[in-house]
Amino acid sequence: MKITGIETKVCYARMRNWIFVKVLTDQPGLYGWGEATLEWHTRSVVGAIEDIAPLLIGEDPTRIEYLWQIMYRQHFWHGNGIVRGTAISGIDIALWDILGKIHGVPCHKLWGGPVRDFIRLYAHLGGGKMEDFYDTDCSDSKRFGELAAQAVQDGFTAFKSMAVPETGPLEGLKPLRYAEACVRAMREAVGDSIDIMVDCHARPSPRMGMMFAKVLEPYGLYWFEEPCWPETVDDIANIQRAVMTPIATGERLVSQYSVREYVEKRACSVLQCDITHAGGFTEMRRIAAMAESVRMAMAPHNPQGPVSTAASLEFGFATPSYIICESVHSDVPWRQDVVTEGFVVEKQGRLVRPSDRPGLGIEINEKEVAKHPFEQELPQRSYYEDGAAGDW
Ligand SMILES: [Mg+2]
Numbered sequence: 510m511k512i513t514g515i516e517t518k519v520c521y522a523r524m525r526n527w528i529f530v531k532v533l534t535d536q537p538g539l540y541g542w543g544e545a546t547l548e549w550h551t552r553s554v555v556g557a558i559e560d561i562a563p564l565l566i567g568e569d570p571t572r573i574e575y576l577w578q579i580m581y582r583q584h585f586w587h588g589n590g591i592v593r594g595t596a597i598s599g600i601d602i603a604l605w606d607i608l609g610k611i612h613g614v615p616c617h618k619l620w621g622g623p624v625r626d627f628i629r630l631y632a633h634l635g636g637g638k639m640e641d642f643y644d645t646d647c648s649d650s651k652r653f654g655e656l657a658a659q660a661v662q663d664g665f666t667a668f669k670s671m672a673v674p675e676t677g678p679l680e681g682l683k684p685l686r687y688a689e690a691c692v693r694a695m696r697e698a699v700g701d702s703i704d705i706m707v708d709c710h711a712r713p714s715p716r717m718g719m720m721f722a723k724v725l726e727p728y729g730l731y732w733f734e735e736p737c738w739p740e741t742v743d744d745i746a747n748i749q750r751a752v753m754t755p756i757a758t759g760e761r762l763v764s765q766y767s768v769r770e771y772v773e774k775r776a777c778s779v780l781q782c783d784i785t786h787a788g789g790f791t792e793m794r795r796i797a798a799m800a801e802s803v804r805m806a807m808a809p810h811n812p813q814g815p816v817s818t819a820a821s822l823e824f825g826f827a828t829p830s831y832i833i834c835e836s837v838h839s840d841v842p843w844r845q846d847v848v849t850e851g852f853v854v855e856k857q858g859r860l861v862r863p864s865d866r867p868g869l870g871i872e873i874n875e876k877e878v879a880k881h882p883f884e885q886e887l888p889q890r891s892y893y894e895d896g897a898a899g900d901w
Pocket residue numbers: 708710734735760
């Protein structure tokens with residue numbers, strides 16, 4: 510059996526261009542789907558996949574670890590940067606999809622079978638609609654409360670918000686009070702039985718991140734995410750040690766080598782490495798093993814397209830430390846038109862049970878994908894009050 514081609518199908522979805530990766534084989538009807546979505550890097554990732562393809566064409570698609578080593582190590586430049594890492598991830602996911610199809614079992618059965626009966630999904634406020642999730646102003650705490658109540662009405666028992674405003678390197682009480690008011694409004698709207706997460710997008714400086722974490726501590730967040738830049742492990746570790754709130758981070762880390770220090774230093778409680786960036790299933794299983802060694806939870810970053818979600822679920826059914834699956838459902842109204850999913854989401858509680866369909870259990874509708882060709886993503890820029898550039 511041989512790999513005969515690697516294709517990319519780009520699908521414009523407003524904030525992102527979903528990059529679906531299709532690995533073709535010489536067996537009639539046998540191919541695999543992966544995803545390598547990286548917003549604002551679409552052309553780079555598509556180009557990187559084109560650059561990797563000659564290494565794989567003619568190879569046996571079932572030798573996944575061998576092919577992963579080739580993709581990561583050959584061409585001299587290791588696959589630990591975000592563009593190459595994302596390209597490798599998309600191909601790796603598709604190879605596992607093929608292997609599942611060959612054996613007629615879902616991916617999680619290739620890794621030892623299901624370790625749990627169901628996976629809980631969590632929502633972004635507004636279902637991931639850009640205007641609700643990213644553009645709700647932190648001075649409008651009432652709106653945060655309304656959107657939180659809506660998420661619970663939609664059946665979710667957990668949701669994430671961007672309830673921390675953009676802040677300069679050091680600011681006074683105002684942003685802290687805004688964040689506190691937003692989180693209080695959400696907690697009051699949904700009560701104590703619902704899990705609330707707050708994502709800082711690594712906007713705060715280490716000290717501002719610490720102050721936000723302290724101020725929000727009484728509200729019992731399920732986790733507090735990226736309180737400062739991931740480049741500085743010790744700063745995140747300091748916050749993790751200073752508060753009871755679990756700290757989450759890792760969505761920008763590529764390969765086990767960048768994760769190792771986080772694990773060694775117990776810098777967070779929740780690792781959010783992204784299956785579509787960190788090196789695909791092959792590398793994520795190594796990362797999960799490292800996390801397991803210190804009982805660190807895993808909740809892979811997944812605001813991307815439907816192949817990424819199917820991948821996260823398959824990974825979650827086979828990974829003991831996996832706690833919850835990130836999901837968006839309102840980023841574009843036609844999201845479900847591009848995919849046929851093997852899994853069913855129970856409306857109450859938003860629970861997913863394992864599917865029996867082989868591989869990832871999905872099919873991509875290429876005709877629907879073709880209706881949404883590449884466009885530049887909608888700009889999301891960030892500036893401080895004085896005009897200096899900030900983090901999105
Ligand atoms: Mg995040």
